[in-house]
Amino acid sequence: xxxxxxxxxxxxxxxxxxxxxxxxxxxxxxxxxxxxxxxxxxxxxxxxxxxxxxxxxxxxxxxxxxxxxxxxxxxxxxxxxxxxxxxxxxxxxxxxxxxxxxxxxxxxxxxxxxxxxxxxxxxxxxxxxxxxxxxxxxxxxxxxxxxxxxxxxxxxxxxxxxxxxxxxxxxxxxxxxxxxxxxxxxxxxxxxxxxxxxxxxxxxxxxxxxxxxxxxxxxxxxxxxxxxxxxxxxxxxxxxxxxxxxxxxxxxxxxxxxxxxxxxxxxxxxxxxxxxxxxxxxxxxxxxxxxxxxxxxxxxxxxxxxxxxxxxxxxxxxxxxxxxxxxxxxxxxxxxxxxxxxxxxxxxxxxxxxxxxxxxxxxxxxxxxxxxxxxxxxxxxxxxxxxxxxxxxxxxxxxxxxxxxxxxxxxxxxxxxxxxxxxxxxxxxxxxxxxxxxxxxxxxxxxxxxxxxxxxxxxxxxxxxxxxxxxxxxxxxxxxxxxxxxxxxxxxxxxxxxxxxxxxxxxxxxxxxxxxxxxxxxxxxxxxxxxxxxxxxxxxxxxxxxxxxxxxxxxxxxxxxxxxxxxxxxxxxxxxxxxxxxxxxxxxxxxxxxxxxxxxxxxxxxxxxxxxxxxxxxxxxxxxxxxxxxxxxxxxxxxxxxxxxxxxxxxxxxxxxxxxxxxxxxxxxxxxxxxxxxxxxxxxxxxxxxxxxxxxxxxxxxxxxxxxxxxxxxxxxxxxxxxxxxxxxxxxxxxxxxxxxxxxxxxxxxxxxxxxxxxxxxxxxxxxxxxxxxxxxxxxxxxxxxxxxxxxxxxxxxxxxxx
Numbered sequence: 001x002x003x004x005x006x007x008x009x010x011x012x013x014x015x016x017x018x019x020x021x022x023x024x025x026x027x028x029x030x031x032x033x034x035x036x037x038x039x040x041x042x043x044x045x046x047x048x049x050x051x052x053x054x055x056x057x058x059x060x061x062x063x064x065x066x067x068x069x070x071x072x073x074x075x076x077x078x079x080x081x082x083x084x085x086x087x088x089x090x091x092x093x094x095x096x097x098x099x100x101x102x103x104x105x106x107x108x109x110x111x112x113x114x115x116x117x118x119x120x121x122x123x124x125x126x127x128x129x130x131x132x133x134x135x136x137x138x139x140x141x142x143x144x145x146x147x148x149x150x151x152x153x154x155x156x157x158x159x160x161x162x163x164x165x166x167x168x169x170x171x172x173x174x175x176x177x178x179x180x181x182x183x184x185x186x187x188x189x190x191x192x193x194x195x196x197x198x199x200x201x202x203x204x205x206x207x208x209x210x211x212x213x214x215x216x217x218x219x220x221x222x223x224x225x226x227x228x229x230x231x232x233x234x235x236x237x238x239x240x241x242x243x244x245x246x247x248x249x250x251x252x253x254x255x256x257x258x259x260x261x262x263x264x265x266x267x268x269x270x271x272x273x274x275x276x277x278x279x280x281x282x283x284x285x286x287x288x289x290x291x292x293x294x295x296x297x298x299x300x301x302x303x304x305x306x307x308x309x310x311x312x313x314x315x316x317x318x319x320x321x322x323x324x325x326x327x328x329x330x331x332x333x334x335x336x337x338x339x340x341x342x343x344x345x346x347x348x349x350x351x352x353x354x355x356x357x358x359x360x361x362x363x364x365x366x367x368x369x370x371x372x373x374x375x376x377x378x379x380x381x382x383x384x385x386x387x388x389x390x391x392x393x394x395x396x397x398x399x400x401x402x403x404x405x406x407x408x409x410x411x412x413x414x415x416x417x418x419x420x421x422x423x424x425x426x427x428x429x430x431x432x433x434x435x436x437x438x439x440x441x442x443x444x445x446x447x448x449x450x451x452x453x454x455x456x457x458x459x460x461x462x463x464x465x466x467x468x469x470x471x472x473x474x475x476x477x478x479x480x481x482x483x484x485x486x487x488x489x490x491x492x493x494x495x496x497x498x499x500x501x502x503x504x505x506x507x508x509x510x511x512x513x514x515x516x517x518x519x520x521x522x523x524x525x526x527x528x529x530x531x532x533x534x535x536x537x538x539x540x541x542x543x544x545x546x547x548x549x550x551x552x553x554x555x556x557x558x559x560x561x562x563x564x565x566x567x568x569x570x571x572x573x574x575x576x577x578x579x580x581x582x583x584x585x586x587x588x589x590x591x592x593x594x595x596x597x598x599x600x601x602x603x604x605x606x607x608x609x610x611x612x613x614x615x616x617x618x619x620x621x622x623x624x625x626x627x628x629x630x631x632x633x634x635x636x637x638x639x640x641x642x643x644x645x646x647x648x649x650x651x652x653x654x655x656x657x658x659x660x661x662x663x664x665x666x667x668x669x670x671x672x673x674x675x676x677x678x679x680x681x682x683x684x685x686x687x688x689x690x691x692x693x694x695x696x697x698x699x700x701x702x703x704x705x706x707x708x709x710x711x712x713x714x715x716x717x718x719x720x721x722x723x724x725x726x727x728x729x730x731x732x733x734x735x736x737x738x739x740x741x742x743x744x745x746x747x748x749x750x751x752x753x754x755x756x757x758x759x760x761x762x763x764x765x766x767x768x769x770x771x772x773x774x775x776x777x778x779x780x781x782x783x784x785x786x787x788x789x790x791x792x793x794x795x796x797x798x799x800x801x802x803x
Contacts, residue, residue: 021493021659028486028493029666035479035486036673042476042680049471056082056091063098072106075099090127093119097131104138108438113142120158133162137174144181147428152178169199180208185215197261203271206258210278213251248282255279259298273303280312289320307333307340314349327353341418344370344742351749360757367749370742377413378739384412385732391725394732395433412732419738420731429727432720439713446706448610453699455614461622463688465695473621473688474530476681481523483674484633487640488521490663494643497659498652506646513639519632530621537619545612548605555601562591562598637674641667 019027054062059082066075079102082095100115116135123132139155142148156178162171176191189212195205258275261268276298283292296313299305310333317326330350333340340346351366387393421430456465463470491513502510524530569584644667646652647660 019489021496024489024493024496025659025663025666028489028663029669031486031489032483032666032670032673035482036669036676038479039673039676039680042472042479042677042684045475046468046472046684049468053468056086056089056095059086060091060094060098063095063102067098067102067105070105072102075102076106093122093128093131097134100135100138104142107145109142109145110435113139113146116142129163130166133159133166133168133171136162137170140174140178144177149181152182156182169195169201169205173201173205176205176208180212185212188212189216203258203261203268206254206261207271207275207278210251210254210258210275213254214248214278214282217246217248217251219246245286248286252279252282255282270304273299273305273309277305277309277312280309280316284312284316284319287319289316292316293320301336307337307342310336311340311342311346314346318349318353323353323357327357339415341415341422344374348742348745348749355749355753355756358760360753360760364750364753367746367753370746371750374739374742374746377416378736378743380413381416381732381736381739385729385736389729391723391729392721393725394728395721395725416732416735416739419735420728423731423734425727426731429724429731432724436713436717436720439709443706443710443713446702450699450703450706452614452617453695456617457692457695457699459618459622460624460627461618461620462692463622463684464617464620466688466691469684469688469691470621472684473681474527476677476684477621477626478525478527478530479677480633480674480681481520481525481629483670483677484520484523484636485525487637487667487670488517490666491517491636491640491643493659493663494640494647494652494656497656498647499656502652504651506643506651509639509643509646513636513643516632516636516639519629520636523629523633533625534620537623537625538616541612541616541619544615545609548608548612552602552605555598555605559595559598562595565591637671641671 059078063075063078063082066072066078076099079095079099082091083099086092086095096115096119100112100119103109103112103115116139119128119131119135120139122128123135136155136159140152140159143151143155156175159171159175159178172191172194176188176195179185179188179191189209192205192209192212195201255275255278259272259279261272263269263272276295280292280295283289283295293313293316296309296316299309303309310329314326314329314333317323317329327350330346330353333346334343334350337343347366347370351363351370354360354363354366420426453465456462463473494510495514498510524533565587569579569587644660644664647656648664650657652660
């Protein structure tokens with residue numbers, strides 16, 4: 001019984017949801033009528049989309065979020081759009097200042113200075129007044145970063161013009177810093193003293209007060225180390241008069257005021273660490289080494305100054321004569337930061353201390369380690385200097401090294417480049433290289449962006465560049481597809497009324513119509529449908545991008561293998577492993593060929609990545625999928641109308657004839673509605689064409705500007721070749737001498753270690769000989785005593801056995 005009842009229950013749902021041909025006709029007609037009533041919603045969608053566009057204030061908020069996230073490239077683009085598109089809004093100065101902050105944070109100081117100066121020049125306008133003092137304060141920082149201290153005179157004068165209501169701790173700090181770098185130390189001290197506690201600038205102001213105190217230090221009335229007093233450790237009495245030491249106690253007290261402030265941010269903690277370092281150095285200069293060691297010990301392991309502190313603390317212990325603690329500090333330095341700029345000198349000092357303590361084996365290992373590390377570096381730098389005397393070559397090599405990270409065969413050691421940057425005039429010279437390389441990169445990125453914009457403007461989905469028009473076209477296309485889906489229902493009703501077997505023209509038309517039904521049925525209608533189609537298109541390009549990333553990883557892995565083989569050959573040669581020179585040369589040639597191929601693959605991957613980005617930009621309304629939909633939709637419409645016409649003539653039977661005659665007015669209404677929607681769609685296309693023409697005009701203008709920038713950059717690059725090349729040559733000569741000195745000290749250390757071992761062995765032999773002679777003397781004296789007790793003379797003693 002239960003089974004019998006269950007059968008109709010199972011069949012009920014399919015029967016309930018099945019539509020008859022009449023119901024399909026009524027529902028299709030209702031959909032078409034609804035689409036006809038919704039034609040005005042196309043323009044309404046455009047207007048609604050315009051109201052939903054981000055306002056200038058919202059764009060500023062987005063730009064600030066990107067800035068806080070340290071996504072400086074995107075932040076600069078967003079803020080630049082506000083500056084160009086909303087110049088007469090209250091958000092304009094907000095965007096200008098935020099863009100200046102973005103440029104400053106990304107170390108584009110010239111661009112930052114341009115934005116800050118615009119804010120200062122328009123500081124008299126009401127909407128720019130809130131940023132007048134802030135921009136001036138930032139101009140002080142920019143001038144210091146650029147080494148343009150000459151411009152500080154004008155900035156300082158303008159800082160004096162800041163309205164009293166805007167004068168805060170930041171303005172006082174900026175005035176003090178400008179005075180300090182103008183070498184007006186008295187005025188600087190006054191401004192720093194006016195910065196109250198509890199502000200974001202308190203730590204920095206107190207630290208600068210200590211620097212001012214150093215500049216104003218006077219000679220000490222009671223010198224701590226008179227002439228002729230032995231210096232610690234060296235044990236040498238100097239007969240030459242030492243300079244009178246300065247009284248740094250006021251400066252030490254000023255730095256102590258920094259150390260008692262709360263470490264509420266990482267930046268403030270760094271200032272506190274710098275203050276402890278300054279206290280340690282001043283105590284060292286005053287020969288108060290115990291106090292110096294206590295100050296250095298306050299710098300934590302997480303501090304950026306930790307390696308510097310360890311190296312200087314080791315010298316403090318050396319001056320105290322505490323060799324063991326000095327060696328321990330240097331050992332911590334070698335473990336905590338092996339890439340420190342103090343690593344070489346620290347290792348040599350540690351080896352010297354171990355050598356003096358008699359740990360000859362450990363000292364030898366350290367000397368050999370320094371030699372193995374720095375001698376190949378010395379060879380590379382010397383070969384670089386001997387390769388040419390043309391300054392332009394030095395410039396090109398350094399510039400190319402920073403742009404090309406794959407070709408490592410000709411690259412200079414990173415440590416050597418860093419030392420060259422830090423040498424005399426190095427920061428300014430290398431900043432020119434960095435700026436020119438950055439400009440080249442920005443121009444290249446701009447050219448790629450222009451190519452991408454041109455591609456988008458010429459593609460079928462160009463409407464994506466205009467979100468409000470895109471919303472209207474999506475609405476119009478959705479209505480067109482809704483009408484097409486209504487035709488699908490009418491066609492399904494024909495299938496219900498027609499016999500399964502037909503012949504003649506109507507059979508061919510029905511077969512073609514049925515082959516297109518699934519395509520038309522899947523066309524997007526709602527916003528969710530359009531979003532899903534875009535997601536599927538993006539997913540296809542994502543798969544291609546992922547495969548490319550996998551290939552790039554393979555290239556990186558092969559490049560690592562090449563570097564490993566080169567290192568193995570180099571280290572084997574250093575260890576004395578004998579190899580056939582012909583085999584070594586053959587292997588080196590193969591490695592060079594493989595490296596060139598890997599570089600080619602990397603360039604190809606870069607081009608493929610660009611094409612993938614262009615492909616992603618061409619996804620959306622108007623792409624090939626939508627074009628196929630339009631063609632299928634048109635063919636399906638014509639086929640349905642032809643089939644209904646043939647069925648009305650009686651070619652499919654009486655039932656189909658009656659149904660076809662009923663739906664003929666509905667099909668006519670569908671065509672009229674489709675034409676109305678298509679007309680609205682075409683109107684939007686006209687607007688798209690106009691907007692594209694405007695966009696192309698802007699692109700052409702920007703492209704011409706980019707060409708002009710390239711010409712200007714080429715001229716500046718040519719001027720920089722000679723100047724920077726000479727500075728680079730001189731600095732690398734200094735680096736070569738420094739590295740050569742380290743290697744020489746290591747060689748001297750190895751020699752001293754061998755000499756000390758020899759002297760120790762000789763001393764041991766001398767001690768053994770002395771001990772043997774003493775023992776022989778004792779035996780001889782004992783023998784004499786025995787003979788004297790026996791009453792025998794030494795001459796009557798039995799002869800010694802022959803040797």
